[in-house]
Structures are given as C-alpha cells and as structure tokens.
Amino acid sequence: MRLIFHVWRQSSRKAPGRMVRYESAALNPDMSMLEALDVLNEELILKSEDPIAFENDCREGICGSCGFVINGLAHGPMAETTVCQLTLRHFRDGQELYLEPWRARPFAVLRDLIVDRSAFDRIIAAGGYISVPAGSAPDGNTIPVRKDDSDRAMDAAACIGCGACVAACPNASASLFTGAKISHLGLLPQGLPERDSRALRMVAQMNREGFGQCTNIGECEAVCPKGIRLEVIGRMNRDFLRASWSKRER
C-alpha cells in the first residue's frame, strides 16, 4: 500500500514550521497510522534525514499520548479511535494525508506533531481531585453508590486527556476535558464536599490558561476518542453557576 503524507515539520517551539511531502510504498492495510509513521521514519533515517517527531506510548488507545490532525480531523476519520488504533485499511491506496499537530494557543508546538499539553495538568491540579490523604478512608462499602451514578461517573472518567477536543473546537475550548473531570467526581457521593470549590477553581484555571469559551458547537464530542458526551459541559456550567451563587449567599 502506498500513501502520500504531508507532515507539519517544525524543529522547536520558536522555529517556523512548514508542510513537507513524503511518500511511502512499504505500507500495509493492517498497520496502524503510527506504524506507518514508524516505517516512514525508518526510511528517513536511512536517507540521513531527521525522523518525524510524534507523541506515542501505549499504542492501545488509553494513555492519551498520541494524537494529531489527519485531513482536518482530530485523530482522523474513524469515530472513537485514537491515531494509534487507526488502521490504514480505512484509507485508499495512493491517498494524500495531511498530518498536523493540535492547533490551539495554550498548546504550543514543541516539535513536528508534538504539542505542550501541560495546561491540562494545571487544570487538574486546580481541583480535579478528592482530598483524601492515604490512610484516612472508611471501608469501601460504607457509602453505597447508585449503580447508574457510578456508571455515569465512569463514562466521564474515561477521558484520556489527549487534547483532541481542544484541537477540534473553533474556540479552542477545554470545556469537554474540564467538564468530564467535574462530572466524574461530582456524580459520586465522595466528591460532593468539594463540588463547589472544584467547579470554581477548575473553570478559573481553564480560563487563565487561555482556552476559549464553549459555544455549544459540539465538535469536541464528535472527535472524542472515548465518546465523552457534551452533557458534561452542561454539568460543569451548572456546578459553576450553582457554586457562584452559593458563594455569593455565604
């Protein structure tokens, strides 16, 4: 199988970047997109060219390391599939593919397809947790949790923090990411004591990082490899408003 790649090459954060055309005929429809880049990189190294830098680790769709835009779509054309699990059988022989890094102001390009997503860690650090030091927990069955609450919490907790939602959003909003964590923890009884402060602090941090506002476009949900639903943004907004009011009342 043969594919033509146009890949964003940028040597460092400050350097200008450009699209470069490559071609490989040594591909196979069972390969993943990242394995195709591996093959291409081996060819580049043997030609004494710098290989394409791209983030990857688990290659089974769970670590959230990988991700880039393929022909305008974050993680490419397959629904709920990260690029590491996207096989070439979904492309035509000879097809031209344009690979670009996530584009968003808070996600600086570090090299080629690698971007800086540390803003996500700072959003979590601003309240995406339940404060429970090791050793202070009661027995696991002390507080029953309704099965459907637990299942919905799990739906939201499935977020892998890849950043596709931000890349797909015309406003570069991180609302799906932030809303997912607020929903995961807010749906569980253990998360209720900090529900207000969590919403206030995480939303404030999200804004400080320079992410845009959500205007209900829904591109984020469409590209999310884990199927996180837009309703988490509704929950985030509700928790934020509720917390803002109750703060005022206090």
Add this chain to the structure above:
Amino acid sequence: MQLDARIPSGPIEKAWDKARFEMKLVNPANKRKHEIIVVGSGLAGGSAAATLAELGYNVKCFCFQDSPRRAHSIAAQGGINAAKNYQNDGDSIYRLFYDTVKGGDFRAREGNVYRLAQISVNIIDQCVAQGVPFAREYGGTLANRSFGGAQVSRTFYARGQTGQQLLLGAYQALERQVDAGRVRMYPRTEMLDLVVIDGCARGIITRDLVTGAIECHTGDAVVLGTGGYGNVYYLSTNAKGSNCTAIWRAYKRGALFANPCFTQIHPTCIPVSGHYQSKLTLMSESLRNDGRIWVPLHRGDQRKPGDIPEAERDYYLERRYPSFGNLVPRDVASRNAKSVCDEERGVGEHGLGVYLDFSDAIQRLGVEKIRERYGNLFEMYQRITDEDPYKVPMRIYPAIHYTMGGLWVDYQLMSTIPGLFAIGEANFSDHGANRLGASALMQGLSDGYFILPYTISNYLASRSFDKVDADRTEFQSAKNDVEERTRRLLNTRGSRTVDSFHRELGKLVWDYCGMSRNAPGLETAIGKIRELREEYWRDVRVMGAAEEINQSLEKAGRVADFFELAELMCLDALERNESCGGHFREEYQTPDGEALRDDEHFSYVAAWEYVGPDDGPKLNKEPLVFEYVHPSQRSYK
C-alpha cells in the same frame, strides 16, 4: 555480599505491625527538611510521591511522559485483587497470601506477600474515597469478579479500564500536592544515572527531553517506580517508552538485580500480524472466564473455525486441566498455547494463534450479556483485526506482559544501596516466578500508598544527612558519563536504525529466553547478544542533535541498556537449573510436560551484582524459607 531481607521475626500475621512499631519516625517539623526523589509516576511512583508529600516531605517526581497521568499503569485492564471477602465466598487475607505464594511457584518471600495481602483491603478503601468509579451492584455496593485462575471473587474493576482509573486516582492525589507546592513535577525528564555518595543514594542525573539539558538533582533518598523491562523483547504489551534504564543504571552503581529471568507471558494477546508490528495488544484475561480455548485436533487443518465440527476440536486446557480448565494460571495457559502451535495445530495466517471462542457463552447468556461484560474488548479486537468476535472466534497468542524480576529489595523496599528504594514492578519482591492476574495494581499501590511512606521515614530517621551539592565530583563525573554516552550514540552515524537493532535483539531474547528455555539455546543467545551489542555501538545511526527533542536518541540509550540486561537474563536463566512459574527450562519437566521445580537446590532469590566492565556479574543468593505455605507441585488438573 550478605543479603539481609530484614523480615521481622515472630508470627507472620503480626510482622508488619511489629515492623511499623519498630520503625523510627521523622518529627513532623523535620519532614519538610528532607527532599525525596521519586522516579516514575505510575501506580507505584505516583502514589508514593503523593503520599510522601501528604506526610510533609519535599518531593521531586520525574517521568519521561508529557504528563504523570500517562504512565503505563494506565493500560492495565482487568482489575485489582483485595481480600475483602465482600462476596462471602471464603476469601481471606490468608487465602490471598496462600494463592499468591503458590501462584508464584514458591519463589516469592512469604513475609512480603503476607503484608501485600493484608494491605490489599486498605487500597480499595483508599481508591473508593478518591472517587475511583469501581463497578457496583444495583444495591450500591462494590462488585467483584473472579479473575485469572482464582476460585474466589476478589477482583475489583472499573469496566476494562481499572488501571486507568486507579492511576487517575493517584495522579489526582499527586496533582493536589503539586498545587500545594509539596511536589515539584518534572515531566518529559528521563533519569539517566544514579549518584551514590559515601555509599548512599543521594541523587540522579536526568535529561530534559525538550531542551536536552543534562541536569543533577540532589535528595536524601531516591525511589525508583520505573516499571518493568518487558520491552527487552521489542514486541510486548508494554508501552513503547517503557524501559529498564533507571533500574539498570542503579544496578551498575551497585544495586543488586534479582531474578531477571522471571518474565511473564500473558496468554491472551492479539497475534502478530506482520514484521512492521510495533507492539502487541493485550486483551484482558477476564475473557477466559467465558471464552473457550481450542485448536483443531489435526495438524495443518486449514478449514475456517465454523467448518470444524465439535468432534475435531481440541479444547486442550479443558482436556488437560479438568478442574481449572480455561482458568489455569498465565504461565500454564501460555506454555500450552505454544506447545499446540509447535505441533502445527496453531491457527491464523502464521500458525501462531489459538481460538478463544465465545459461541457457547453467547448461546448460554445471550449476546447482550456478553456485550455488557466484554463489549469494549470485542470492539478493540475488531478494530485491530477487522474480524467480528461475536461471529468468529478470536485468535489469541501469548506475549510478554510483565517482569517479576527487578531490583533486589528488603522488607523495607530498600535496595542494597542505602537510600535507594524500588517499588512496584521495578522491584522483584512479591510475585515469585509468576504473577497472578490483578495483582500488579495491588502491589504498585500497596508499595506506594502504604509501605514506602513508613519505611522511608525509618531510613531518614536513622541517620543524619549532610547537605550535598551538585558540584561534588560524584555528580559531575556521573554527568560526564551521561554526556559522553549521548555523544557517542550521536556520533556513531552508522548504517542501521535503533529499531532494527531492537527488533533483532527482541527476537533473540524471545526465541531463546522466552516461553521455554534450554541450556544450549541460552549459551547461543549470550554469544549472539554480545555480537549484536558490539555491532550496535559500531553501526547504529541516530539522527539529530543532543540539544533538542530527539526521540531516536531516547530510544538509542534505552536499547543500549536492554542489550546488557538481555545478557543478564540469559545468564540467570542458564544458572537456574529448574523450571518454575514463567521460567520453563525444557530439561526440567515432569513426564506430562509440567514445570519441575527443584526446591532442594533452587529455593533462593538470585541477586546479581555488577562488579565492573571486565568481570561477569556475581551471583548472590537469598535463601527462601517457607514456614506457612509448604512448597508443593502446583496442580491445576
């Protein structure tokens, strides 16, 4: 070297309590004066860093990924064991202890395993309180399943993403401490050497993977939670970045490396499809609860699975092990898959695969029930293979998944270098020669949340610490070593890529030191590994520069260390003239092909000591004593 495991004397049930009471404590006001380095941010490293910070220590935590949330613990699917006995089915701490010692084929330390079983119950409590969305029953209580050969239901799970959810719990606790200013996080930073001063671990040398800067970090203790070394095989279920560099550098600075040949092959992975393959994908072994494993009865049978009548199928695990059937431990299931494939009864294009068939389960329970239990795994399988497992049986084959070997540690999780601790998969301590399913997550969190925080305090309280400065010669010479190595890798500019060497090395180790081993093969492997290693340093081609993001350079350093470790693995496998757990020496088997242990001569931990570049490593033995679970031939018949 005399190895003292520091196991407390007296009854095993009281050992951990006794040890905790005897440990020295650090005054709360003094804790903030200690700086602790934690390398790795997975279940072990992440939970340790968070907990140490909660206690008031200053923590520096390092990971090579762009965020601590991406550590490879995240990929664990199946679950985490705990002796809660919530199902009232006869589980107990003692039973979990017993199962783990037996499952490890009597090559683990009883004291450590008992403590692990005791702590398992606290882990679940802690994780529930953190908001880990474990599966629940309709009444709101926690759900359990039986897993990987256990006859009780003690496994807690969060769909097929248990590792992810537990890691996010630890990561969130860690980020809380980052926010509180007690943890300084260094993502995209790789440890490349350990610094030992006056015999104690006092710091590390790192490379900033963005700028390429080589930096010195000082601390009063160093904790390695850097995972296992399965990627020595190139193809494994480990993440691409998982590597042995941190523990290997520690080994070369004097820490002993224990049981390197104890590696675990997981029976339910998706078979290799081509030479380009970059990694293997595991499917949770919970699939074996309902799937039936079979191959055609006759060799070379090329018919489609649906066309093979029942009478011409060999459900070989059910046939050979009637009481455990498809739920035999991992090593047994893997070895049997290999042997039917060796008999040319394997399935799939390359004949390296066996069927895992759900048609009976679908008939019995209905498609919906199966979808509810395994839907995400079936989807993943279909995504990769383009085959629908609801209609045709899955094809599976064993793959390297976990390494039981690692740095030797005592009961306090301290290595033979004072102040250097190893936790989680990076140490060797709890799983013997074979790990039971759903026990890796348990061990990582047990070490990080509940053991290390006590034992490290004991270490810090029992000596005084002079301030060390990164200008000291020990730091500067280690830094020079790292820079020299980096330069050498970049300047070789040979003709072969790092990956091509790694693939070749992996194939050697898989062929000669994989699912089964024999003495002539291991000797051959050692020779070939040495030759290939020499060629590597002569002919590797690494593009780019040191002062930038350079993924080839990162890989090159890791592969260089894998070469050395591979040789030690073969040596260890050669030295151990018995079969036990994942270590199957063809010369030592029972008449019906089961592993034949030799307790009289090999009931010990093999702890290897680096004695310099010119001499071979020295073998030290820590005898294993079994006072509670008496060694017996494992039987799953």
